[in-house]
Amino acid sequence: MRMTKPTDHRMPELDFNTPALKRHRKIRALKDRMAGMGIAIGGSSVILAVLLICFYLLYEVAPLFSSASIDLEASYSMPAEDQGESLYLTTEEQAEVGMRVASNGSIVFFSVADGSVIDTVKNLRTEKVTAFAVESDTSHLMAFGYEDGKALIVKHDYRISYPDGKRKITPVVEYPYGEDAIDVADFAIKKLTLRDGSDAMTMAAIGDNSSAITKVTKEVNFITEEVELSEQSEPLPFVADVASMLLSGDQRYLYVATRSGAMSEFDLRDFDNIALKDEMSLFNGDAKLVSMTYLLGKSSIMVADSSGRVSQWFNVRNDATNEEKLTFIRDVKQPVALVDLAMEQRRKGFATLDERGLVAIYNATSTRQVIDEKLSDNTARLISFAPRANGLLLEDSKGLHFYHVDNEHPEVSWSSLWGKVWYEGYQEPTYTWQSSAANNDFEPKYSLMPLAFGTLKAAFYAMLMAVPLAICGAIYTAYFMAPALRRKIKPVIELMEALPTVILGFLAGLFFAPFLEENLAATFSILVVLPVGILIFAYLWSRLPQQIRWLVPDGWQPLVLIPVVVFLAWFCLALSPIIELNFFGGNIRGWITHDLGITFDQRNALVVGFAMGFAVIPTIFSITEDAIFSVPKALTQGSLALGATYWQTMTRVVLPTASPGIFSAIMIGMGRAVGETMIVLMATGNTPIMDANIFEGMRTLAANLAVEVPESEVGSSHYRILFLAAFVLFIFTFIVNTIAETVRQHLRKKYGSL
Template sequence: MSTENTTTPQIDFNTPAQQRLRKLRALKDKSATVGIAFGGISVIIAILLIFFYLLYEVAPLFQSATMDRWQQDGRTVEAYASPGEGKTLYLSMEEQAEIGVRITDQGQAVFFNTLDGTVLKEQALPHPAGAEIASLSVISEAQHLLALGYSNGEALIFKHDYKSTYPDGVRVITPSIEYPVGSELIRVGDKPLTKLAVAFDEENWSLIGGDATGMTQTILSVEVNMMTDEVETSLSSIELPAFNIKAQKIIQLPDRRWLMIAGKNKVAVVDLQADDGPQTSQVVEATSGEITVFQLLLGGNALLIGDNQGNINQWFLVRDQDTNWHLTKIRSFEGGSSPVVDISTEHRRKGFASIDEAGTLRLFNTTAHRNALTEAVTSGEADYIAYAPRSNALLVEENNMLTLWAIHNEHPDVSWSALWEKVWYEGYQEPEFIWQSSAANNDFEPKYSLMPLAFGTLKAAFYAMLLGTPLAIAGAVYTAYFMVPAMRRKVKPFIELMEALPTVILGFLAGLWLAPFMEDQLAGIFVILMVVPIAIVTFGFVWAQVPNRIRFLIPEGWDAALLVPVIILAVLFSLNISDGIEVLLFGGDMRLWISNGLEIPYDQRNALVVGIAMGFAVIPTIFSITEDAIFAVPKHLSYGSLALGATPWQTLTRVVLPTASPGIFSALMIGMGRAVGETMIVLMATGNTPIMDMNIFEGMRTLAANIAVEMPESEVGSTHYRILFLAAFVLFLFTFVVNTLAELVRQHLRKKYGSL
């Protein structure tokens, strides 16, 4: 017996070709590892850079105010004697804070260099012979308008003005005194004008003056002769009745209707245009101490009242439901215990500076309700303080000595309360959340509440997810689990292709076509929402009863395509019967029935339009990720469940969906992020009004849309500009927090169901 020798073929893994292949594979693996790591780290670094850049732009909003002695050429400007003779009645500066003006009780207007007190110009104001200056009234700080009251009952209206010229490229500022209604003295009454208040519009000036025994109102009408350009004036006067309050100071509001009279600790509100003639409409106790400062804030609507206990309160007129006006205390500002000596208001913002007998200066902002700075600036009692128009400088007079201070207070109107809490703005009946960043006049009070924008962002996302989530998840479940592969290969790419549609196109269609269509077919929309589900269920039931010989004519799995004509017919049917239903139930016009009958406001571009348009924008994202998650569930889990006797539906709900839940949850969070950050659809499909109302028939403004609208028109570095960056920062943090929580939940679900 012979044995045949056989040899097993040997494979040599160390041939030069195999070695080169292994080296190449190792190089590819290493390159992929490095490339993926580099890409991931780059994404993280990019996100961190965005975070820190936003923080860099936002941080200046919350910097504290500072003040220092004015520096010029590296040297501190020393205090100097007040230029001119006499006691200061008024102190101010021009735009550049280079020239100051001092009105004295000698009837002199002294213009001086704010750095050293050098007198640049001294001008005597018209002065009646034998009379003395009895009072000075600030008509408008921003317009430099003043009025002097004399002891003989006459008054003078004037303004300090500054003109800039550039001879040889060098700026030269020329100060002057001008007389808006002429240099002639105006007869107000026969009594000394120890109290004087002036208000005006384009053609009429109202002067109210007198003493403790009585006051007179004089109306000065100014007309310009079109032929000769001469100014023609006429006077009319009436004696005002006694107002049962011993007046210490009076203020007339710019509308010329209201006169405010400050007594010892009370304020009387006089309606000059009451039906029965001027009369007191209200007397309020303004302070528990004695009033020491009584003046108007920028805009002429709010009163600032300081007392001898160091308190400062803001008051303004509030209209009640019966259209009656009441002087209301709005907010108090914490001061010291020393009496308030003087208050100087900012020329362009709702802020002011106060100084007390102890020499402590405080900077406040009324809208933000915050004290920006508290600092001792004098060793004794100060006499006057004056803000520069740009709020970057402050003049302080103490014992006939002037000191120039530099103020650094760029963003005083920002605080937590102004951004996130209700604020009582001038002209409003109660505190509200308001976003209104600009207006046509300089007296405007900016309203930077982010609450309406944050609310609008969540509202838009809520309605978009409310519509998109059920459709996307239900469609993904059916496509991944029940649909035949041949049909799935056509449906899935088609739906994912919807994601490539630019959102600006969706917004354009939603704003110009869908919104008017829904307004006209509002009843039909709601009929569709009821009829289409009923039609789908009814068709499914009827199809199940159809004989098999007919049902088998349709290839297995393709019967779902029959729902397309069913849905189209159901929509057309709903729109056709909606007119009859609208006539039967809603009086022929559902929109008017909602607006008038239910008293629910209706805007054409509203949250319902946004919900539908944004719903279609987020459906592809949620559908694609959810479908992939369900389809990726291992088949042996489904087959094992079915083999154990579970129905397909039981297998889906108890095996497939729990296993795919991490992916489904991720899809929802990504869709939520898409909805929160959406800009163009919200911008074009809503009224873009920053209001807080869950009403589905009203619009909203989101953080993203607000940034897109207002960033191009905001001044770089301004408060408005930085608050828009703050809005972006809030949006960034919201997305970060939501995604972090979503990842934690996803990991929990993955750990819980990963062992199936």
């Protein structure tokens, strides 16, 4: 027998250290390191980008709350001191040429830089000047009152020329009502005030024991096109110990205040029968009136007294009587007596000078004190702002001092941004956003509360519609729907997210809003009839014979609901006129407005809820559906195997397990709703009001940024407050995301063991 050599069946030895494998491992390790570095760089870049956005927003916002500064630029002796002490100080637009009115009636122009006299204009009349008044700093109109009862109207102006390419400012004095004085009274004038308008000028004068008022009416001769003046003078009820007088901007009222603070208001609308309208006390105690003047716009009266208090007053209309009443609004206070009060010419700001020589600068509306510095000694007596409020003239016993003022954003304070503010012309304090208007006397209103409220309101109504539909739809699609139908439905719903929001806003504003207004009864009836009708149909479907129900495969039942939903919607639309006629007098909008007293705006929160909800639904649906579908099948099969029904398995196993993903979907949808711009811009009326009414519009932070950033002046308060609004939106999103992540981690930890 032939013996054979046994075969070696041992497995061949594998060599893991061949050059090819070593090279492969090195390449793979290099790829791993590069991928790790790339992921780290990408993640760090995202974090860095977010931080840079945050820091840039803070960089733009920080100047709003920085303190103002005031620096001495020039000091010199009184220009033309021999003309007498100053009655009035001011400068021209560029703060290069100053002007002071001397006690003898002379007008002295001087260089602000060194005090050198440019020109001195003598008073036209030789009579003694006994009174002086300024119409307003911006009009440059002044009046001199004399002991013979006459008044001379003077206007200072400045001509700019460029000889040899250099700017030259030439001051001039004009006499808009002629060089002849106007007869105002038959007594020596002690106090004088005037107010000029396009149709008339009014002057009021008070003497030792008498008072009078004169109206100069302007009429255009249609033949010669010259302005003809006609005068009418009437006596006034005499008020003793008068310290100050003011005429309202519309020349309807005259305010006469005594040194003790008692003020009388005269109604001038019937010039032939001037009547005392009201009497009030401007302050209490033993204080004396120091100054009474108008704030920019000639609506607010600012009253300074010797106790150091400056109070603001303006007319407030009473709804019951439809009458205006001068009302105290707010005040600021210094610890010592005030000497003078100066108004800014282009903002609602003012400066106070007290007996210590300390100057404080405030904004009247925000009551924010931006400067409080001692600039002189106790001999300081006059202060005056440059037209741009970038300079301040101060007079004391040493002469004149010119200070450069850096005060860019005095109207901004936390109280004005987030609190109620009582604005001129309003009946009560309000939250108001109104950043621009057609006239220069307008006061910007920068309350962020209406914008923040509008953002939350829009998001609330959008989520109110989107969350139930999206989550319920995702639950059915992921858990109950047939796989073949799911593969068709899910992409269609996700495709909705690709629809541009500007198209949705366009359709919502121009089509859906008018349709909703015309079919309000149908809209509200659909919200009731549709769910009830679907439940009834589901019950009837369950009562049908099995042979009929088995004709529709399991998981395809939603297709049967399509004609039901269409029929119910058509039924509600067809029934809408009947409902309106029988229950709402044929006009449901009129019933809401007149019977319920609810304001109805065509583009409102209801429209936004439907339109923005339609935009948010795909986001919430897709994430929720993925979260539910990703629940391990072993969990559902184990629950069913233990005897639980499909519904019990869904509510007690699937939903708790998927809850972190569902919550994330809701928060992401909310973030989308908060940041949405075009839909709320086109479908809400874009009105920045605070009203929870579903039939009223709103303005959101994002929409406001889209509208106003392109039109704002770079570096202005408006510009920086818009950046503050963007920062608020950033912080709001950050807080929401932080809360969402915290809750998600909690839910994951709680249900992760299932």
